[in-house]
Amino acid sequence: MPMYGDLGNKLVQHAKRTQNLTHLPPYQTELVRTVAREVRDLERDVTSMLEPFQGSFDPSAEQATACTLLVNHLSMRRDKRCLLAYHRTRTDKLEELVWNGYDILDLSGQQQAGGANGATGMNEGGTTSSLSPQEEDYVRQYGDLLAAYKGHWTDIDLTGSLEPPRDLFIDVRVLKDAGEIQTEYGAINLTKNSQFYVRQGDVERLIAQGYLQKLG
Amino acid sequence: MSYYDIDSILTDAEKIPCTFQLEIPELGYLDNQPGQPLKAGSKIALPLWLAEMLAIANTGGDDQAKSFVTFDLPAALSNEVVQALKADPRAVPLRDQSPHLYGLATHMMDLSEEQELGVVLRKTFVTRASEIALHARKVGGTGHNKGTADEGSNLGVGGAGEEFLRGLEEWERKLFRKAHDGAKAGKEWMENVKKR
Numbered sequence: 001m002p003m004y005g006d007l008g009n010k011l012v013q014h015a016k017r018t019q020n021l022t023h024l025p026p027y028q029t030e031l032v033r034t035v036a037r038e039v040r041d042l043e044r045d046v047t048s049m050l051e052p053f054q055g056s057f058d059p060s061a062e063q064a065t066a067c068t069l070l071v072n073h074l075s076m077r078r079d080k081r082c083l084l085a086y087h088r089t090r091t092d093k094l095e096e097l098v099w100n101g102y103d104i105l106d107l108s109g110q111q112q113a114g115g116a117n118g119a120t121g122m123n124e125g126g127t128t129s130s131l132s133p134q135e136e137d138y139v140r141q142y143g144d145l146l147a148a149y150k151g152h153w154t155d156i157d158l159t160g161s162l163e164p165p166r167d168l169f170i171d172v173r174v175l176k177d178a179g180e181i182q183t184e185y186g187a188i189n190l191t192k193n194s195q196f197y198v199r200q201g202d203v204e205r206l207i208a209q210g211y212l213q214k215l216g
Numbered sequence: 217m218s219y220y221d222i223d224s225i226l227t228d229a230e231k232i233p234c235t236f237q238l239e240i241p242e243l244g245y246l247d248n249q250p251g252q253p254l255k256a257g258s259k260i261a262l263p264l265w266l267a268e269m270l271a272i273a274n275t276g277g278d279d280q281a282k283s284f285v286t287f288d289l290p291a292a293l294s295n296e297v298v299q300a301l302k303a304d305p306r307a308v309p310l311r312d313q314s315p316h317l318y319g320l321a322t323h324m325m326d327l328s329e330e331q332e333l334g335v336v337l338r339k340t341f342v343t344r345a346s347e348i349a350l351h352a353r354k355v356g357g358t359g360h361n362k363g364t365a366d367e368g369s370n371l372g373v374g375g376a377g378e379e380f381l382r383g384l385e386e387w388e389r390k391l392f393r394k395a396h397d398g399a400k401a402g403k404e405w406m407e408n409v410k411k412r
Contacts, residue, residue: 003246005229005263012225019222049242067284068242070273071266078265081225088220 004042004075007035008082015089024093027132032083039079042072094131094139098146101159101208104139161204170200171215178211223386227319230292231261234270234285262287264323271327289330290314293321298336305340306347309383317385348388351377352395 011031018025046069050057059066129136150158178190183202190196190211206212218224236243236258244252247260262270262285270284291297292313300308310317321337324330354377384392 005265009226009229012222012229016222016226063238063284064240064242067238067240067270070270070284071243071246074266074269078228081219085220085222085225089222 004038004072005078005082007031007038008079011035011082011086015086018089018093024090024097024130026130027090027135028086029132032086035079035083039076042076042079046072090135091138094135095142098139098142099159101205103143104136160201165200168199168201169197170203172196172198172203172207172212173215174211175213176211178206181206223316224319226386227316227323228265229263230290230314230316230320230323231263232267232287232290232320232324233259234262234267234287235259236285237282238284264320268323268327287327289324290320292317293324293333298333301336301340305343306380308340309379310344310385310388311383313385315386318387344384344388345391347380348384348392349395351381352392353399 011028014025014028014031049065049069049072053062057065131139146159172195174190174192174194174196177192180187180189181202183199185199188196188198190206195215203212207214236254236256239253239256241253243254244250246262247254247258267285267287271287273284297308297313314320318337318341321333325334381392
């Protein structure tokens with residue numbers, strides 16, 4: 001028995017699954033569109049139902065109509081709540097990811113297999129983004145906001161690791177070509193499969209992004 | 217229980233048996249008969265988000281104002297289940313009744329006087345919570361080698377508690393996960409302290 005609100009429920013089930021994942025599953029464009037359309041259909045029904053009354057609708061005289069209106073209204077309200085909760089779950093996740101050091105490029109290229117140790121996405125050549133265009137915009141602007149906020153304290157990296165490092169220098173293996181980086185001790189060229197002994201602070205972000213792997 | 221709370225939204229999708237009190241021409245689709253009028257006295261399972269308001273709203277006007285629908289307790293909270301819970305709360309797989317059993321019951325108690333239900337469920341939760349804590353600690357404690365540690369994160373499969381843990385409803389699962397993660401984190405911390 002399909003009824004109003006069923007599709008909204010599907011969205012919320014998606015959101016429920018999203019909560020337990022480390023990556024963000026693809027945006028349910030089609031489902032969101034269908035739920036929004038359902039709301040518009042309901043709204044149209046309400047308008048046409050009220051039309052003959054010319055603004056003088058008396059619920060106690062027209063109980064059956066009043067009940068139908070209430071059902072329609074509640075269905076719209078339910079759909080709205082489902083839509084908002086779905087998007088909110090995703091933006092919460094996105095904010096978390098931005099705080100963890102991902103930027104828009106990591107995220108928009110991200111595929112199903114995000115995994116705990118970073119974005120394995122970034123594949124060259126048209127992987128489809130799991131974000132909606134609006135979400136990409138959100139991440140970009142949220143990233144700017146965070147950068148501006150961090151700018152107040154030049155001595156502290158607010159998104160740095162909370163774990164105090166055991167050693168200042170660590171061995172790393174390069175998993176993906178990451179180009180040249182500048183350190184206090186000069187430039188290092190990070191080519192795939194090479195190993196380096198570097199200062200942890202210099203490469204922390206690259207480790208988080210999955211370019212480097214910490215050894216030992 | 218915020219507006220955006222996913223579990224609260226899913227709880228609102230739980231269905232309860234309702235009886236319509238008046239004939240409504242437009243709502244036949246609710247009874248799987250679109251185009252037909254919905255007859256007074258039709259019994260339909262409606263989700264909470266719909267049933268709750270339909271039961272509270274009255275038809276207004278005259279003195280004998282009545283609700284659009286009346287409702288009964290869902291099967292998950294039927295007398296049989298309550299009796300089973302009274303006998304032994306740990307023996308009932310709540311999840312099979314409803315994955316949001318406590319939330320559902322809370323809604324039902326808001327809607328009607330169910331004094332006894334509240335008492336039974338409170339006792340149920342307290343009894344099961346200590347059992348949950350017990351299992352959570354057991355799983356966290358055996359996490360010495362890698363195999364069992366992984367199992368631990370997977371909601372404690374294996375072992376004697378498997379059956380009980382499978383029957384946890386959502387709220388209890390959260391409790392289990394918290395207790396388990398807590399025990400595990402505490403243990404890891406202790407081991408780190410020893411190393412230094």
